[in-house]
Amino acid sequence: MELPELDNLDKKLLNLTQENFPLVPEPFAELAKQLNVTEEEVIRRLKSLKEQGTIKHLGAVFDSGKLGYYGILCTVKVPPNMLDQVTAVINSYPEVTHNYLRNHPYNIWFTLQAKTPEKLIALLEKIKQKTGLKEIISLPATHTFKIKVNFNLAEEEG
């Protein structure tokens, strides 16, 4: 994968906007002040970081549990010749937010979110029916020790 070139200003901006986005009426002017550049420069940089995909999302990230949603992690053993078909079925549901292929006999790992535990069970049953898979292991979280997906970007010296 070709990684984009990021200069020190990009890195500082990424660190600040991940950790300390100013919740003020003019946040980009505030960031500009902290970085000693113009507001236009901050907006221009953020636009290009978004266009190249370095920033995936700028805004609020919600705690699904606090919004009343139930989530589970699921895993299933899928034979290699069924991977494409099973992936298409699983990914077709908007309630499936993540799906990964991993190097283990339990090779498919996906997350599901729904308004009630009953809906989660019903969705899993539908996935089983459509794919023909008999056993999907579901793993609800009973305690969250950490969610912190900030990536601190080291700035270069000089």
Next chain:
Amino acid sequence: MLTSIEKQLVQELQTEIPLVSRPFLALAQKLNLSEEEVLTKIKDLAVRGVIRRFGATVNHQQVGYVVNAMVVWQVPEEQIKEAGKILASFPEVTHCYARPAQPKWPYNLYTMIHGKTHQECQEIINRLIRASEIKNCCALFTVAELKKSKMKYLSL
């Protein structure tokens, strides 16, 4: 519980904020509030943990963290709190959850780790093993990301 105006705000905040000088202005007008009121409500939702964070979410592959693994651990139930705290304290661990063991899957503690190379991830795992003193673990490296999307919450 969310008030009706908070629900509206949550619905609106599922789209990104625009890259304009006053990104909260249009939102405020739509909800019939001032920008300051919108910002106060956002901060309040953040304090209550409904908004987990506010800001940029970065594509970790694009900033060099191209390798990741889910490392699962089998821990005696009475040690799970302590072990979870130790593992979560590492900056390379982005997620750490307890999940009940299942008949065919004995692991009950889950961590996601990110690194720049496979070798770096392996070294992180070795450090986690030394710090937690948990012998029984298994690293599942991510081979492909098949889906990553945002849930649409409280849709009308």
